[in-house]
Structure formats: structure tokens, C-alpha cells
Amino acid sequence: MLQSFQERIRDAAGRGAALRLRGGGSKDFYGGAPRGELLETRGYAGVVDYEPTELVVTARCGTRLAELEATLAASGQMLAFEPPHFGADATLGGCVAAGLSGPRRAAAGAVRDFVLGARLLDGRARDLAFGGRVMKNVAGYDVSRLLAGSLGTLGLILEVSLKVLPRPPQELTLALELPEDKALDALNRWAGSPLPLSASAWRDGELSLRLSGAPSAVRAAAKKIGGERVDAGQAGRFWSGIREHTDPYFAGDAPLWRLSLPSHAAPLGLPGAQLIEWGGALRWLRTRADGAAVRAAAARAGGHATLFRGGDRAASAFAPLAPAILRLHRELKAAFDPAGVFNPGRLHPDF
DSSP: OHHHHHHHHHHHHHHTOOEEEESSOTTTTSSSOOOSEEEEOTTSOOEEEEEGGGTEEEEETTOBHHHHHHHHHTTTEEOTTOOOOSSTTOBHHHHHHHTOOOTTHHHHOOHHHHEEEEEEEOTTOOEEEEEOSSSOOOSSOOHHHHTTTOTTSSOEEEEEEEEOEEOOSEEEEEEEEOOHHHHHHHHHHHHTSOOOEEEEEEETTEEEEEEEEOHHHHHHHHHHHOSEEEOHHHHHHHHHHHHHTOSGGGOSSSOEEEEEOOTTOOOOOOSSEEEEEGGGTEEEEEOOSOHHHHHHHHHHTTOEEEEEESSOOSSOSSOOOOHHHHHHHHHHHHHHOTTOOBOTTSSOTTO
8 A cells, every 4th residue: 555655646746736635534624625636544554563561652544543542542541632533534644634632732732742753755755754663752853743733735644653641540520610711810820730630621601620640639639629520421521522522512603713822811802602721722712703803813812813614714724824934834845745746725825
């Protein structure tokens, strides 16, 4: 299969054609609209190397996320960044290329923080390897982490090595009734305390908090925070709904915006329904408000806004890049994919 990938890439580059890289297709809605000749990666699957005592797993791009997580769970381990699947066929390659993290991101880190190494085919069909399969990789440029969030525009990700973590021995979810401003104040105050907070979500006047860790630490934190304890089954469904966007909040046809802001940013006062995660740093907004107004409000607060789902993606789903940053993106694209073969327009309209 690797050879067939290389042949397709060389042929496309020679004809000046574009290739649309696709694993499970679960994130086709994200970024610019996919275009080009379809190149499916699901067949290139399987765990290449996994030694639980080393806390590292290496798997091929077409490996289904659900299968990989089941393998890790059998050894009491997990992908700590809690990646959203958005579909049963979600793959590891798509997970890294999209660079999306779930509710645990604020406590554990983002996708890129767990990428130790990667193999990819570039726009010349060269088989390149970066990083490694151990925790300490200090030689050369950290290109493997550059692939996280690149939406397949730099190359076809063949394999990824990820750091994994043990599953917490205990988890507990609390619910508190707080208005938005009070919830943000509390979240920022708790962020500076040694509390085992692994997730937070606020909507409609209710703040949900997940505590993860040693039983004694979880009990002590729950006593300090207060609130109502949520049944474990109900809590599991709630956090899964937040991660997978199956929660009722995400229903409807209004455009969904993803605002990345400083956690201490004050309420923006934009029209629409809001859900706040990551201690205040991630704010989902379902609104029909003008996109320019949403981006301007996010910029005034010190952040940026992404049109995550729905709406008009013709211009760009992502916030405009500063000239210097845009130049770096173009130079990286030229270095990895000089013929512009891979996923044109997914990350930026110009490449």
C-alpha cells in the first residue's frame, strides 16, 4: 500500500493535480471544503509498536481511534488529550492532522504535546521520518509536532508515535449553579490551586467540573469546591457528549464558532448560545451573528475565532494570519509540498 501511495503522489504532482487525503472522513466539515482526487488511508492501519511500560504507542495513519483507545484501555492507559472522534470511523492520522483535543486538554495538554515522532510522504513521495519512539527527542527540528493541526497540507502522515498516560484511578463530576462571570472567576481561581481538575464545562448557568486522580485528592477537592455530585454514568455520558458534540447544545443549524481566548477574558456579550470549556479558554458559540463581528470580539479579548461547523467556509474557516506567519506557512508548504498536491484550501485559501 505504501508503494501505491507513492505512485499516486508522483502521478498527481506530475499532472499538477490535487489529492484529497481522507481517513474516516469524520472531520470533513472542519477547515476549508475538501477538494481534489480522493486518496483513502484507512487500509494502512494497525499498531506498529506498543510497550505499556514505556508509555509510548506507534500506529499507522488508518488505525481507527476507537481500536487504538481500546488497546490502551486494556493496559489501563489512555490518550490524555482526549481526542474527539466525531464518528465511528475516525482514524489516528485524521486525529493528528486535525489537531483537535477534548475536555482534558487544559489539564493534560494538546495533541502536539503528545506527538513524539512521525513518518510521512511529502509532495515528492519521499518517505520521511521525524522524532522517534522515546520521550526524550532533542535532535533536529521538531517537525513531527508541526504536523498536528496541519490538516494534511504538508504530507500524508503514515505513522505516529504518541506518549500515553495511565488512566486516573478515580474520577468525580460536580455540578454548581453559577452565572457566567462568577463561573469564569471561580475557574481562574481554581486554576491557581493544586486541585485535580481535568475538565470543566459551563452553559445555561450550570458549571460542571471533573476531578481526576488519587481517591484522597479527589475527595479533598470535592469537599473544598462543593456542589452536587453527579452519578458516574450520567457524568460519563455528559463528558462524552461534550467531546463528541452529541450534547444537545451542539444540535441545530446555526453556525458553530470556536473561540480561543485567554481564560480570564470577560464575557463577550455576543448573541447566541454559549458553552465554555478549558477553564474559560475555549468558548463555543452558536450564533447567526456576522462573522466579522465574532472575529473582532475575539480579537479584542486577546484571542481568535474559528468557524468550526456550518456557515460559509468559502473565504476561510480560520482567522486571518499575520503577514509574517503567513509567509512561514507558505515557505513550509513549499518545502514539503512544492507542487501543491495535498489538501489545497483546507488550512488556507492560498495553499
